[in-house]
Amino acid sequence: MKPVWVFQKISSFSVQQIEEVVFAIDEGSFSGNDMPFLYANQTSCHIKEENGRYVVHFHDGHKEFVTTDTSRHQLIMQGEWWYRGVYTFTQEEDYTKITYEIFNIAQTARWIASLMILPEKTTHEKRFHDFVRRIEAVIK
Numbered sequence: 467m468k469p470v471w472v473f474q475k476i477s478s479f480s481v482q483q484i485e486e487v488v489f490a491i492d493e494g495s496f497s498g499n500d501m502p503f504l505y506a507n508q509t510s511c512h513i514k515e516e517n518g519r520y521v522v523h524f525h526d527g528h529k530e531f532v533t534t535d536t537s538r539h540q541l542i543m544q545g546e547w548w549y550r551g552v553y554t555f556t557q558e559e560d561y562t563k564i565t566y567e568i569f570n571i572a573q574t575a576r577w578i579a580s581l582m583i584l585p586e587k588t589t590h591e592k593r594f595h596d597f598v599r600r601i602e603a604v605i606k
Contacts, residue, residue, distance in 0.1 A: 504541075507596070
């Protein structure tokens with residue numbers, strides 16, 4: 467499956483440093499300034515580990531599923547309908563390349579999802595850059 471969008475950014479931190487932050491997901495209820503960096507664009511959520519993945523329930527009623535794949539250096543976030551976001555951390559010489567791929571995984575009405583998500587490109591790109599910025603702020 468081909469991604470709808472791919473965003474990349476270079477970080478001066480190592481894959482190990484980044485993964486120590488990204489893969490440290492806590493269970494519990496979060497709001498305001500205590501939100502995990504993964505969900506900085508929301509106002510509140512509750513995170514619970516279930517069957518080897520994290521289920522994130524947001525205040526507006528939607529939920530996302532989060533899994534980590536340490537062997538592939540990936541964090542995978544999946545929504546309930548069309549969204550699947552894959553963050554991949556690749557160690558290069560003296561930096562890490564962070565890649566964010568967004569997939570349309572809709573099983574039904576896939577073409578409707580494609581039309582609906584087109585205007586969201588700028589929002590997803592901004593959230594990706596915020597995601598990287600927040601990771602780096604935690605590491606420092």
